[in-house]
Every structure is written in C-alpha cells, then in structure tokens.
Amino acid sequence: xxxxxxxxxxxxxxxxxxVTLRCSPKSGHxxxxxxxxxxxxxxxxxxxxxxEEERQRGNFPDRFSGHQFPNYSSELNVNALLLGDSALxxxxxxxxxxxxxxxxxxxxxxxTVT
Amino acid sequence: xxxxxxxxxxxxxxKGGISIINCAYENTAFDYFPWYQQFPGKGPALLIAIRPxxxxxxxxxxxxxxxxxxxxxxxxxxxxxxxDSATYFCAAxxxxxxxxxxxxxxxxxxxxx
Numbered sequence: 001x002x003x004x005x006x007x008x009x010x011x012x013x014x015x016x017x018x019v020t021l022r023c024s025p026k027s028g029h030x031x032x033x034x035x036x037x038x039x040x041x042x043x044x045x046x047x048x049x050x051x052e053e054e055r056q057r058g059n060f061p062d063r064f065s066g067h068q069f070p071n072y073s074s075e076l077n078v079n080a081l082l083l084g085d086s087a088l089x090x091x092x093x094x095x096x097x098x099x100x101x102x103x104x105x106x107x108x109x110x111x112t113v114t
Numbered sequence: 115x116x117x118x119x120x121x122x123x124x125x126x127x128x129k130g131g132i133s134i135i136n137c138a139y140e141n142t143a144f145d146y147f148p149w150y151q152q153f154p155g156k157g158p159a160l161l162i163a164i165r166p167x168x169x170x171x172x173x174x175x176x177x178x179x180x181x182x183x184x185x186x187x188x189x190x191x192x193x194x195x196x197x198d199s200a201t202y203f204c205a206a207x208x209x210x211x212x213x214x215x216x217x218x219x220x221x222x223x224x225x226x227x
Contacts, residue, residue: 004157033214042120042203042217043158056212090157094213101146101213105157 002027004093004106012112013081021076021109025093032074033103034066035090043090049074050096078111086113117141118206120218127225133191135221137204140185144206148215149178149189152201161202162189194225 005024013019025032031050035043045058049068068074072093078085088110092103119138127133137147146165150158164171164178164187171178177190191198201222205215 006157031213040220042205042219043215045214045216048212048214050212056214058214092215096212101207102148102160102163103213103215104160105150107155107157 004091004104006089006091006106006109008109009107010110010112012114015081015083015113017081018077018079019081019111021078021089021091021111022073023076023091023093023106024073025091026104029093029095029104030072031094031096032068032072033092033094034074034076035092035105036060037088037090037108039087046076081113083113086111117216118204118218120204120221122221123219124222125224127191127194127223129194129196129225129227131194131225133189133194133198133223133225135189135202135204135223136186137188137218138184138186139206141206141208141216142185143208144216145209146207147178147180147187148205148207149176150203150205150217152203152220158203191223194223196225196227199223199225 033048034046037043047057052068063079065077088108090108091106094103148163149161151161152158175192180187201220204218
C-alpha cells in the first residue's frame with residue numbers, strides 16, 4: 001500500500017517564476033492538505049482540498065493556489081516566487097469520514113528560490 | 115499568534131533515559147492532539163495521538179499525558195535510543211478544522227549512545 005507520494009523531490013527556481021508541486025494521497029484517502037515548513041519550524045497549513053474544492057485555507061496569499069483531481073491527487077501552484085517561499089512543501093492526506101482525524105504526510109518537495 | 119507552544123527547543127538525553135517534551139495550547143476548540151516524528155530530509159510521521167477524553171495513552175515506549183484543565187500535553191519516550199534522535203512536533207486539531215493541524219515549533223532530540 002503506497003503512502004503519500006510527492007514530486008519532484010527538489011526544485012530550484014528563480015525569484016518571480018512560477019512552480020507546480022504534485023501529490024498523490026494514500027490509498028483510501030480523499031482529502032489533501034498542503035503545508036509549508038520553513039527551516040527549523042513546524043509545518044504551517046496552506047490549504048485543504050476535498051471533492052475537488054478548496055474547503056479551508058490558512059494565512060497564505062493568493063499567489064498560492066491549488067487543485068484536486070477526480071482521482072484525489074492534488075497540485076500546489078505558487079506564482080511570482082519570493083525568496084521567502086524557499087521551504088519544504090508537505091502534502092498530507094486524510095479520510096473525510098466521521099471521527100477520522102489522522103493525517104499522513106509525504107516526504108515533501110524542497111523548493112529553493114534564488 | 116502561536117496557538118501551540120512547544121518546549122524545549124532542543125533536548126539531549128542519554129541512551130536508556132526518559133525524554134520529555136511539553137506542549138501547551140490556548141484554543142479550547144482543539145479536540146485531537148497528535149505527535150509527529152521527523153527525520154532530516156523526510157516528512158513528519160505520525161507517532162501517537164490522543165483525544166481530550168482520556169488523560170494518558172501509551173504505545174510501546176511512547177506515552178502521551180494530557181491535562182485538559184491546564185491545556186497541556188506531553189510526550190514521554192521511555193528507554194530512549196539513538197534511533198529516536200529526530201525532531202518531534204506536537205500538533206492540535208480544532209473540532210471544526212476538517213482535520214487541519216496547528217503545529218508547535220518542534221523539539222530536536224539527541225539521544226547520546
């Protein structure tokens with residue numbers, strides 16, 4: 001049973017460019033959340049997708065956008081990259097069923113903006 | 115505003131000792147408290163979690179103690195091993211939060227041989 005997978009593993013972009021990160025959830029999961037983890041910090045919630053809709057969003061600018069596909073996989077897009085966007089981007093999947101709380105994280109995509 | 119405060123920032127424990135990491139929260143809407151373990155270059159891995167209707171949960175060498183009135187919870191790692199050396203994050207989920215998590219800043223644990 002494959003866990004959460006993310007691609008690419010590493011990415012280097014230049015300030016002002018745009019980037020797309022991808023995530024496939026754990027089998028049986030239908031909800032995908034994205035987190036940003038700066039060096040030495042805990043993950044910060046960006047947004048969550050369920051039934052192909054963004055249903056909750058953290059305190060991130062609208063340069064950060066996403067999408068969920070019918071197979072529950074998801075993309076995170078960041079436009080007009082800033083140096084401060086350099087971080088580990090984590091995808092977490094979960095099941096939206098009643099009393100289900102567990103979130104499982106992927107290995108992350110390390111984004112470096114130069 | 116940091117909603118989950120974690121301490122200490124770093125911790126060194128001798129092999130076989132007990133590692134204790136503490137977290138405090140303010141939001142009384144939090145109803146689920148997981149701990150994650152993260153190794154360098156990896157994503158966080160769910161270690162153990164507790165809900166506020168119990169005061170303690172134990173899984174192997176890992177125990178969560180929960181004090182609802184004080185709004186505090188802690189992770190105890192018994193018989194700590196060098197392989198436990200990692201960064202540990204406490205987190206909390208609000209009951210209206212669709213399972214989204216608020217994390218502490220992390221504790222870097224080093225278990226010396």
